[in-house]
Amino acid sequence: MYLRGPFADDNIRALQEDGSNCSIFSFDITANRSALPLAKNALKKLRTLRHPGVIKVLDTVESDTYIYIATERVVPLRWHVKRKSLSPETAKWGLYNIARTVKFINNEASSVHGSLKVASVYTTESGEWKLGGFEVLSNVKEDDAVIYTYGSLVPDSGRYTPPELASGWDALKRSPHSAVDAYGFGALVFEVFNGSFNGGDQAGQTKNIPPSMHSSYKRLTNANPKARLSVANFLEQGRRHGSFFDSPLIKLTDGIENLGVKTEEEREEFLDDLEQLTDDFPEDFFKMKVLPELLKSVEFGGGGPKAFGVVMKIATKLSNDDFESKVTPVLIRLFGNPDRAIRVCLLDNLPLMIDRLPQKLVNDKIFPQIVTGFTDVAPVVREQTLKSVLTLVPKLSDRTINGELLRYLAKTANDEQPGIRTNTTICLGKIAKHLGNSTRAKVLIAAFTRSLRDPFRTAHCASCPPSAPP
CATH class of the missing domain: 1.10.510.10 (Transferase(Phosphotransferase) domain 1)
Incomplete structure (x- = not known):
């Protein structure tokens, strides 16, 4: 890397032992002996001066011919x-x-x-x-x-x-x-x-x-x-209020550092501001600093659905590799979270994330967590879980669809909530092409027959062909 002055004007990329990037500042003593006091001073001060705004030193090496300073990647x-x-x-x-x-x-x-x-x-x-x-x-x-x-x-x-x-x-x-x-x-x-x-x-x-x-x-x-x-x-x-450093980005970057200790009211205000993201803001900062803090807030700090909504807004700009490494592990844990508000928020946002999630991951780890929502005591959770089926089905194996999924849909077809019964019938019609040949006709006939007998008018209509009278 490069420290203008006694250090070499090059850009050396290196890897730390854990595989992460770092930068190397180098000084050739033989070629620049008159500037050696400057290099030694820079080395000493970088080692001893600790502040978030100073380049972070990882390691240093001194020999008779060279000085090397390894720092965070810059x-x-x-x-x-x-x-x-x-x-x-x-x-x-x-x-x-x-x-x-x-x-x-x-x-x-x-x-x-x-x-x-x-x-x-x-x-x-x-x-x-x-x-x-x-x-x-x-x-x-x-x-x-x-x-x-x-x-x-x-x-x-x-x-x-x-x-x-x-x-x-x-x-x-x-x-x-x-x-x-x-x-x-x-x-x-x-x-x-x-x-x-x-x-x-x-x-x-x-x-x-x-x-x-x-x-x-x-x-x-x-x-x-x-x-x-x-x-x-x-x-x-x-x-000062209204002055040149009183800007949304500066407020945001100051606020994200203290998100975990904010009161609920302060956190809500901060997240409201954060939702007003613009393209003027540096994407790398959001990816590497804001996103991890928001994910921690959602998972551990009471950030709730609003924080998760901002997470998804940032995540849409991530590469598939970044999404997999930074967001997916947290999503897997969140789908197991018993908090109903979080579960409903996850289901609402499922269409935004489903294409980023591998089929095996959805089928083996996420779907088993989602299905608990089919039997939740809260109707809103059961309703949202049912609606998520259309998004999930393309990522599920035939065995899962024709086995576990159909067993849960059989329960929601008899739900005490007429809206859930109605949506179950609609759902079965829309996923019919994913059902096995041996079960499709049996399942659909039973579902539509049951719906025709349903006293709830909308449920009754759900089983009728589009041109048939209710």
């Missing part, structure tokens, strides 16, 4: 910027996450990143933006911090260096330590919306930047470091 943000593949909503969401990370670095870690730009940001497989580029990240309390000596050695640093550092990086000590990162974050904002930042002449320019962000953004790159808006304050202003 790709450079600049790839997306060059392709102009970021929607405005996604761009704001990404900047919001980076701003939170920079705030942590400046405030809680009492440090300066010193190299904020598009080349220091990466995107994960879920689409989240993570911060790297730690070659000169330094704690301001350290007199011999790397940034004072090596700040100017980071590639392209001249383009991103704020004006107060023109005479040297020691000038950091005479300004608020957050001022350098504020200027760099302003450059990052410009790059995200325009593709590149060519130097101080573009600092504060608002071309292509969302109008709601203009005022706060321009203060990030104020020529006077003491008058510069810190990234923490930029984040605070953006979070």
Whole structure:
């Protein structure tokens, strides 16, 4: 993988022991010995700085000739910027996450990143933006911090260096330590919306930047470091009601992290917002972060039918492989759930999922769970179970259809609810082609004869040919 600066500009894909993807950042000591302090600093800070917005390190290897850092699977943000593949909503969401990370670095870690730009940001497989580029990240309390000596050695640093550092990086000590990162974050904002930042002449320019962000953004790159808006304050202003970080996607991504501890009222409100999905939202995030949380909420956290409805909305965009690995195992467990609201919801959504489910799975694992609904004390469960037969039949074996299924339909044909009796007759007529030759006539004659004697007029009509009088 790639850390702009001392690390190699390549994209090495690797597998962890469990088969999942990771990225490798590499540094050739022999070819870049003068930059070794930068590489060692990046290695140290990535190991020790823990925050959700920082690239996650899995392992590191040091030798006399190379440094390797294995991380979660990431790709450079600049790839997306060059392709102009970021929607405005996604761009704001990404900047919001980076701003939170920079705030942590400046405030809680009492440090300066010193190299904020598009080349220091990466995107994960879920689409989240993570911060790297730690070659000169330094704690301001350290007199011999790397940034004072090596700040100017980071590639392209001249383009991103704020004006107060023109005479040297020691000038950091005479300004608020957050001022350098504020200027760099302003450059990052410009790059995200325009593709590149060519130097101080573009600092504060608002071309292509969302109008709601203009005022706060321009203060990030104020020529006077003491008058510069810190990234923490930029984040605070953006979070205000109606401001640039008060967006549906940001609310959603913040909310999904705490879904399990929300009250029922908060969860309902969150799911209402989640139902208003748009194509502007990053599909990978929904697949890898939102979907698993919703599935957990449905199965364990009281998310209920509404959460499952959103699950199915997201699942329609999944590949067959992703559906099989992420959704199917939970579906199998949910069909065994005694909660009637969940069972009815599953049956309602069965047409949306049936084509994704293998025949053997439906016949051997799901159908045995569904048939308990034929004898449920709640009429609505019996009714929905009966209606599901037409969806299930193409996935059932002949033995199951002509055996277990017909035995249950014989019971619903005599149900106390006239609507269920009526629908049983209709169901038998529609699945007749799936019945065995030896049983078809016997079953249908018995069913239609019984229906003709039914005192419920609609049940009686269900057994009549379309042209026959009731």
